[in-house]
Amino acid sequence: MIVYYRDPAVEVTSTAIHIHDRVFRLDDLEYVWHREITADPRAMRRLAGRGALNAGVVVGAVLALLGVVYLIAGAVGDPDAAGKVLVPLAVVVVLVGLAGPALEWTLHRLDHSYDQGIAMHEIWAVWRGREVLLLRVTDESRFGRIYRSIQRAMEAPR
Structure with a gap:
C-alpha cells in the first residue's frame, strides 16, 4: 500500500x-x-486582518524612516545637537531592535494568512x-x- x-x-x-x-x-x-x-465569515476576518497587518508594517516602516531623517536633519544644522541627537537615536535603535520579534510575528501571520487563502x-x-x-x-x-x-x-x- x-x-x-x-x-x-x-x-x-x-x-x-x-x-x-x-x-x-x-x-x-x-x-x-x-x-x-x-x-465564510472567518475567512473574511482573515482578509481584514491581512489588510491591517499590511497597513501596520507599511506605516511602521514609514514612521521609523521619518524619525531617523528628522534626527539626522536636526543634527546637521547645529553642532551642539550631537549630544541631543545621540540619546533619541539610541532609543530609536533600541526600539528597532525590540521591534524585530514583533515584526517577525507579524510577517509570519501575514504569510500564514496568504497560505490559507480566503x-x-x-x-x-x-x-x-x-x-x-x-x-x-x-x-x-x-x-x-x-x-x-x-x-x-x-x-x-x-
Missing part, C-alpha cells in the same frame, strides 16, 4: 481515502472533483452511485495537497 498524503484528519492511500472516521475505497469512487464556494474548498465524489461531499477546508495549500494526492491515487494502476 502506498500513502500519498497523511495528516491528522485525512489519509490518502493507494486503496482508500480516510477522512476523519469515514473510509472511501478507491474502487467505489467513480469521479472526484472540487469546487470553490463563498468564503475561499472555502470542497472535494466531492461520486461514491457508489451518489454524490458525496468528502471534505471542506479553508486552507488552500492543504486543499491542494489533498486533492493532488487523490488524483495520483485515482490515476495509479491498481
Whole structure:
C-alpha cells in the first residue's frame, strides 16, 4: 500500500481515502472533483486582518524612516545637537531592535494568512452511485495537497 498524503484528519492511500472516521475505497469512487464556494465569515476576518497587518508594517516602516531623517536633519544644522541627537537615536535603535520579534510575528501571520487563502474548498465524489461531499477546508495549500494526492491515487494502476 502506498500513502500519498497523511495528516491528522485525512489519509490518502493507494486503496482508500480516510477522512476523519469515514473510509472511501478507491474502487467505489467513480469521479472526484472540487469546487470553490463563498468564503465564510472567518475567512473574511482573515482578509481584514491581512489588510491591517499590511497597513501596520507599511506605516511602521514609514514612521521609523521619518524619525531617523528628522534626527539626522536636526543634527546637521547645529553642532551642539550631537549630544541631543545621540540619546533619541539610541532609543530609536533600541526600539528597532525590540521591534524585530514583533515584526517577525507579524510577517509570519501575514504569510500564514496568504497560505490559507480566503475561499472555502470542497472535494466531492461520486461514491457508489451518489454524490458525496468528502471534505471542506479553508486552507488552500492543504486543499491542494489533498486533492493532488487523490488524483495520483485515482490515476495509479491498481
